[in-house]
Amino acid sequence: MSEPTTNANPAELVFARRRDISFQDFGGEGLLVVPRQSLQIVLNGTSLRLLQLVDGRRTVADLVAAFAAEYDAPSAETLEADLLAALAELEGHGAIERLPHD
């Protein structure tokens, strides 16, 4: 799955969890189940936390701010790039979807 190709500023992108997925925290890592694709995969801590935070309202900028507040994060630019890569991966698994830009 490629990274977002929209012309919109990546920081303004908004993602939502798809309704048919399930996920659970197993003590640091998570288990993601995507019935549509008969997929069961392990999420690392970053992807798990992202999935918990993605709610159809928070922008990528909000997610970057949340991670910066919770973790000893690298620079905002690096963090944003890392999170966009993780979001693209979750989108590729069918766990989240990008909402249309206003």
Place this chain on the structure above:
Amino acid sequence: MSITVSTLMERAYEQSRPITAQLELTYKCNLLCSFCYNAPKQRSELVGDQWLTALDRLQAAGTFTITLTGGEPFVHRDFWRIAEGVRERGLVLKVYTNGVLLADRAKVERYAELAPFDTEISLHGARAATHDRLTGIHGSFDRLMEALGNLSSVGVKVTLKTPITRLNQRELREVDEVGERFGYKVTYDTNITPTDDGDLSPLSLAADKEFLIAFLADQVRRGRRGLSPRPVEKMKQNCGTGRTTVTIDPYGDVFPCIAWRRKVCNILEVEDFAAVWQGRAGRNETLEFVRKVADEVPRSTLAPHEEGGFASFCPAVAEKETGDAYAFYGAARVSGLVKLEAFRRVRGEPGTVTEGERLATDGKPA
């Protein structure tokens, strides 16, 4: 070290987290299977609201996957409310059904919207006469075929489950073909179990030992299944009974798993089910006992026997059949011997049983 799904399951085991719950919604059924293990009682079955309360309590204890079963779960009057409740809570939904009611196309479309992760359906033979004889209902096979067509057309994943019996053992290749026709995998169960109240009569349907050896070897050679011994001397546990699995019957009684009918509590009588399961609500003799047995069985019961690593051993069945949960009961021993013999044949090693080596699954020489 990379973290795998198995790693997470081990973590759940160590934390005694009931990640998989089987809810027996009802013992009512539209079929009359002669080997059914359910043992209905004269008590009121839980209704929708009560099952939703059960879901909340299970989720608070760490449950992730809910299997709705029965009896036949679709005949519960609140099935849809309960199934929707599973999905609304973000839990993984599985259903174990005989499939008959899914011959209704509209029902299947509604079911697909629930995004079930898996739907397990019993298929007792490749021919209507065989299937209907085992289910006791004329027409059940035809209805099932309609159901599989409906499910396949809307993209619902199905796993067909076929218990191998004396009655269907000669048509298993055709059973594979039924699965292939709809794009579904067939899993075979060589174990027939006693009923929940200890009646051993279903065991008389068990397939011939020599047939099972040839069948298993054939399945391995055709790449349909693997066959290797479990490392019983190193295994931490025999199964997840009372730790990662939990079963609730139609009356709300909680059991350590689908097979072991030692009551833990009633889900409606314990607000904090997690505290009961984790031992924070005081000692629970059932949980302590079944966990101890599950931990000890690999080394104490299975490891001393050459066939132990191949055996399908269920301590609950051992207790039902012999009164001793550690006893290497007859059917478990036979299951081990059958797989050991098939394993040897596939590897070209001399076996202890020589007759029928070239038998195909239709019973004719290959």
